[in-house]
Amino acid sequence: MIPTPPPACREVARVLKSGSRFLMLPHIHIDGDDLGSMVGLAAALDRLGKESYLYSPDQVPEVFRWLPGSERIQNRMPQGPFDAVILMECPAEGRLPPGIRPRELGRVVINFDHHPGNTMPADVHWVEPERAALGEMAVLLVDSLGVPLDREIATALYVALVTDSGNFQYSQVSAQTHRIAARLVEQIGDVSEICRRLFRDRPVAEMVLTGKVLQTLRTSADGQVAWADLDSEMLRATGARPDDAQNLVADVNRVRGTRVFALFKNLNPGQVRVSLRSTGPEVNQVAALFGGGGHRLAASLTVENIGLEKARHQVLEALQRKMAESAPPEEF
Numbered sequence: 001m002i003p004t005p006p007p008a009c010r011e012v013a014r015v016l017k018s019g020s021r022f023l024m025l026p027h028i029h030i031d032g033d034d035l036g037s038m039v040g041l042a043a044a045l046d047r048l049g050k051e052s053y054l055y056s057p058d059q060v061p062e063v064f065r066w067l068p069g070s071e072r073i074q075n076r077m078p079q080g081p082f083d084a085v086i087l088m089e090c091p092a093e094g095r096l097p098p099g100i101r102p103r104e105l106g107r108v109v110i111n112f113d114h115h116p117g118n119t120m121p122a123d124v125h126w127v128e129p130e131r132a133a134l135g136e137m138a139v140l141l142v143d144s145l146g147v148p149l150d151r152e153i154a155t156a157l158y159v160a161l162v163t164d165s166g167n168f169q170y171s172q173v174s175a176q177t178h179r180i181a182a183r184l185v186e187q188i189g190d191v192s193e194i195c196r197r198l199f200r201d202r203p204v205a206e207m208v209l210t211g212k213v214l215q216t217l218r219t220s221a222d223g224q225v226a227w228a229d230l231d232s233e234m235l236r237a238t239g240a241r242p243d244d245a246q247n248l249v250a251d252v253n254r255v256r257g258t259r260v261f262a263l264f265k266n267l268n269p270g271q272v273r274v275s276l277r278s279t280g281p282e283v284n285q286v287a288a289l290f291g292g293g294g295h296r297l298a299a300s301l302t303v304e305n306i307g308l309e310k311a312r313h314q315v316l317e318a319l320q321r322k323m324a325e326s327a328p329p330e331e332f
Contacts, residue, residue, distance in 0.1 A: 003176060005140045008126035013144035015108055015124055019083025021051045023105060026088045027095040030058045030073070032198070034088040036160030037138040039069035041086075043156065044147040053078040057097045061243045066197055067159055068152060082106040087122065089134050091115035091293055112137070116284065116296060129295075132172040135160025139180050154187035155194065163198060166250065171297060199247075206244035209234060210251050213263075219255060225319055226255040227262040229308065235267070242267060249275045260319055264312050272303045272311040276319075286318045 005013070016022065022045065026034035035056075042052035054072045064070055085106035090096050091113055102109045102122075111122035114137060116129040131137055135157045142153060161181055165173050168181070185191055209230075216229040230245055245265065253261040259280050265273040274292075276283040276299045284299040292301025303311040 003140065003179075005144045006126075006128070008124075008128075009137070009140050009144050011124055012110055012112065012126050012141060015084050015110060016045065016050070016145060017048070019050070019108075021053075021082050022084050022086060023053045023055060023078065023080065023082040024086045024088055025090065025097060025100060025102070026056050027090045028058070028097055030056045030060065032064055032163030033134045033160045035060065035064055035070065035073070036067070036156045036158070036163070037088055037134045039067060039072065040135070040153045040156030040160065041138055041141065042072060043069060043153045044142045044145055047147045048145065053082070055097070059243075061246050062241075063198060063243070063246055064159065067156060069156055080105045084108040084110055086110045086112055087120060089113050089115060090120055091118040091127075092120060094291065095293070112141075115294065117288075117293065130172060130174075132168075132170060132174065132177045133161045133164035135164065136177055136180050139183065149183065149187050151187050151189075154184040158184040158188060158191065158194060159198065162195070167195070167199060172295070202247070203240075203244060205238050205240040206247070208238045209240040209244055210248060212238060213248055213252055217252065217255070219258065220316075220320070223257050224323060225260045225262070225316065226253070226258040227264065227312070227316065228252050229264045229266065229312075231266045231308065232268075249277060253277050259323065262315060262319065264308060264315075266308040266311075270305045272306075272308055273300065274303065274311070274315055275300050281319070281323050283319070283322070286315070286322050289318055290315070 024038045026038060038054045042054055045052045055074050055077055057075060060070050060073050082105055085102045087102060109122040111120045111125045111127060113127045114129055114131040114134050118127045128137060138157050212234045213228050213230050219226045249263050259278060260283060261277045263275045276287060278297045282296045284294045284296055287293050287299035287301040290301040290303055292299060294300055
């Protein structure tokens with residue numbers, strides 16, 4: 001059964017049907033969800049004879065370069081103007097690619113997202129924080145455009161859905177998520193090769209890098225928080241590239257009994273990027289204290305100009321405060 005698209009979805013479809021030339025923009029540090037959603041939606045618009053331009057200042061991570069259509073991502077801003085600019089997973093202006101001013105690029109700005117606390121200015125908003133992935137919403141948008149799912153579109157949207165749902169392990173995965181995934185699998189057929197490329201096919205350098213990061217693994221005295229470090233020296237020692245660190249959060253976040261995991265990435269001088277994962281405490285609120293954001297149980301932030309040790313101390317202290325606030329009351 002195909003779910004009825006919500007009114008916001010139908011409004012986005014109306015804008016896309018009425019225009020002919022569109023620009024899609026992902027958040028900084030492009031990931032599988034916005035990339036797959038961009039590629040899948042662009043393929044659907046192709047079927048309607050529309051022009052789509054996909055821009056990101058970031059290189060497509062190697063793990064996704066096999067995906068048909070990923071080569072459409074341009075690192076140079078295409079010439080405007082556009083009938084509409086579609087912001088993919090950009091919950092705030094700070095998540096846009098640097099220097100981008102959407103209203104100067106298109107007649108209509110569409111805010112297309114599934115992050116909570118979205119404050120992005122736009123003309124049309126379709127934001128559903130309860131969705132497991134933007135790819136889940138993109139399937140409904142393709143339906144609203146009247147474009148039948150085919151193998152090319154389904155493959156891109158399956159990549160979006162399976163990566164941002166943590167291979168269907170995260171809390172926002174619902175029965176509808178699985179029903180939508182089933183529709184995609186019906187078009188793709190065997191998805192084992194897709195999953196192998198995404199989750200199992202790793203270069204040796206990445207595996208060695210994971211081992212080095214695991215050597216830094218620590219836990220708090222109460223065992224509630226675990227963290228690990230990644231720095232540029234580890235990359236040099238292993239011959240790994242920054243792309244090879246894409247899966248580290250999932251690979252290292254396996255410590256039994258912990259409620260929060262933090263990966264501290266010190267890859268650029270004066271900058272520490274932190275990825276947070278949780279099984280309860282709302283880590284997006286902690287990320288927001290440092291100008292970051294994300295989902296309730298998966299968020300990220302960047303700390304500038306204080307070094308790894310001070311950044312680690314500040315973030316861990318903030319996490320401990322958040323966990324004390326969210327601790328269940330004691331029973332008497």
